[in-house]
Amino acid sequence: MSSRLVAIRSAAPQVVGVTALTSGASLAVAIIQHWPLWGLGFAAVMPWIPLFVAETAWMYRHYRYLALFYVLAVTQTGHLFEHVAQVTQIHVFHLAGASARGIFGTLDLEWVHFIWNSWVLLAVLLLLPRFRINPWLWATLGLSVWHEIEHLVVFFVYLTTGKSGTPGLLARGGLIGGGLPIPRPDLHFFYNLVETVPLVIGLVWQLHRAYDEQRLEEFVHPSQVTTP
Structure with missing residues (x-):
């Protein structure tokens, strides 16, 4: 099953890993800065948006x-x-x-x-x-x-x-x-x-x-x- 999923996605594991680290770092900074709850959510989600858009565009081109x-x-x-x-x-x-x-x-x-x-x-x-x-x-x-x-x-x-x-x-x-x-x-x-x-x-x-x-x-x- 995992090999099939890997075969049809475009993002390299390294890109996903960097995005996850960026998201975690953004969330940590937001916590330290005492951002409100919506700000914490925003900080955690935003780094994933470019990857999400790129994945969607790749999938549209192929599927x-x-x-x-x-x-x-x-x-x-x-x-x-x-x-x-x-x-x-x-x-x-x-x-x-x-x-x-x-x-x-x-x-x-x-x-x-x-x-x-x-x-x-x-x-x-x-x-x-x-x-x-x-x-x-x-x-x-x-x-x-x-x-x-x-x-x-x-x-x-x-x-x-x-x-x-x-x-x-x-x-x-x-x-x-x-x-x-x-x-x-x-x-x-x-x-x-x-x-x-x-x-x-x-x-x-x-x-x-x-x-x-x-x-x-x-x-x-x-x-x-x-x-x-």
Whole structure:
């Protein structure tokens, strides 16, 4: 499995290592300087952006729509970590309110959540016609549709009443039977977890297929294949 993944990525291990060291050093400086939490997140993430952009461009040149799949999986995984941070603040550090809004708390807004989940659903819908036989992508579709419905309800309530943080359909106090006995942050952490896991597995599954198809093409038409 590891050899296949290495065969279809462009970044050298040394580049990844230097990027990781730079990220760690930036985070250390930010901690020493007593930056706010969002600043720590910014310092840790920014060194990875050039590598992410380069990887996306390389993948688009060689695998086209797999680049969108890659961007979706990476960004949704980052979004999941934001929810991990929030539930950690709530359940480990016993914070609440404005102190428990994740790393980038200023983005904890209803319209941001709605736009984000709309982006995930739209990207999945764009990918499915290209990767119809990917079972994990179909699973992601079902989960992302329900997640989008939840945020449609929450966003509608926000637009009509001005209230944010409402439970939606299934969180405690929700519209369906009063919801489940769990608060909204926990429920949406679960939503993002079960949405991200099949998405990432689906990307790996599709990368393996791309590798196998490339090897088959090289075997059948060796003179027509150029090395990426």
